[in-house]
Amino acid sequence: MKSSYDVGIVGAGIVGLSTAFHLTKSFPQLSLAVFEKEPEIARHQTGHNSGVIHSGIYYRPGSLKAQLCVEGATAMAEFCAEHSVPYEVCGKLIVATTPNEINGLKELDRRSRANGVPGRTDHPALQRQAPNTWNISPTYDRGRLSMRVGIAYNQANIFFYNYTDGAALGIKGPNGDNYLYSHLQVDAQGSFRLAKGFTAVVYGLNLTNEVFGFYQGSPIYPIQREYYNRTIGAGLRWNSSLER
Numbered sequence: 481m482k483s484s485y486d487v488g489i490v491g492a493g494i495v496g497l498s499t500a501f502h503l504t505k506s507f508p509q510l511s512l513a514v515f516e517k518e519p520e521i522a523r524h525q526t527g528h529n530s531g532v533i534h535s536g537i538y539y540r541p542g543s544l545k546a547q548l549c550v551e552g553a554t555a556m557a558e559f560c561a562e563h564s565v566p567y568e569v570c571g572k573l574i575v576a577t578t579p580n581e582i583n584g585l586k587e588l589d590r591r592s593r594a595n596g597v598p599g600r601t602d603h604p605a606l607q608r609q610a611p612n613t614w615n616i617s618p619t620y621d622r623g624r625l626s627m628r629v630g631i632a633y634n635q636a637n638i639f640f641y642n643y644t645d646g647a648a649l650g651i652k653g654p655n656g657d658n659y660l661y662s663h664l665q666v667d668a669q670g671s672f673r674l675a676k677g678f679t680a681v682v683y684g685l686n687l688t689n690e691v692f693g694f695y696q697g698s699p700i701y702p703i704q705r706e707y708y709n710r711t712i713g714a715g716l717r718w719n720s721s722l723e724r
């Protein structure tokens with residue numbers, strides 16, 4: 481170690497290291513030292529973050545944060561490609577889950593446009609959504625008679641990433657995918673209104689008796705299956721409230 485340097489940088493997190501990287505690239509003659517109090521680099525925030533390359537949707541348009549975030553996202557992807565660091569541009573889907581959130585979504589739409597976030601679209605197609613999933617529920621009501629049938633079908637599909645078995649340093653599934661087998665379920669119910677709040681009911685649940693099965697990438701339990709037996713029942717139901 482030398483006794484003096486042109487530049488000293490304190491902290492070997494991503495900010496210190498990337499500053500050092502760019503300084504030495506731009507000024508190869510520069511002598512530079514990075515001082516780190518820990519025995520290794522990236523022991524703090526840099527080594528414990530979520531690894532997301534943020535696209536710049538959220539920040540106030542015109543702010544330095546917004547500008548640096550959008551430029552930084554592109555620069556980070558270029559850096560990773562150049563230095564063979566694995567990264568994935570997996571995209572991000574933002575949805576409003578309640579009507580109250582729609583205004584917030586509009587604001588994000590405005591900000592992402594103003595910030596020039598690349599690759600945004602208002603008509604996203606989920607790459608891994610469950611294909612050919614449908615539900616049909618025919619009903620028949622006439623006089624005192626009421627019939628309901630529920631038919632639900634899910635084609636085999638992969639539905640999420642990053643499976644872990646929950647243990648510290650535990651097993652990760654291959655690519656973390658969960659794989660559901662195709663599944664068809666049929667439920668039916670019929671009721672007939674008798675006098676004075678009494679109804680005769682007959683029902684059948686899971687009539688196809690199909691096993692719900694999935695693969696979740698665990699080498700210990702590679703395939704899981706759940707059995708819900710077919711259930712058929714009949715009886716009288718009494719409702720104490722007066723009919724109108």
Ligand SMILES: Cc1cc2nc3c(=O)[nH]c(=O)nc-3n(C[C@H](O)[C@H](O)[C@H](O)COP(=O)(O)OP(=O)(O)OC[C@H]3O[C@@H](n4cnc5c(N)ncnc54)[C@H](O)[C@@H]3O)c2cc1C
Pocket residue numbers: 490491492493494495496515516517518521522523524525526527528529530531532533534
């Ligand atoms: C939980 C979490 C999740 C995050 N997720 C994301 C994300 O998904 N995407 C994203 O872009 N950002 C994310 N961030 C933010 C991002 O990780 C930080 O902005 C970034 O790592 C900050 O880097 P830094 O180099 O400034 O700090 P640090 O990584 O904390 O590095 C500072 C370094 O300085 C050293 N140091 C401190 N004092 C001294 C001293 N006196 N002498 C010598 N060395 C010293 C420390 O030991 C440390 O190594 C996340 C942050 C957290 C905490």
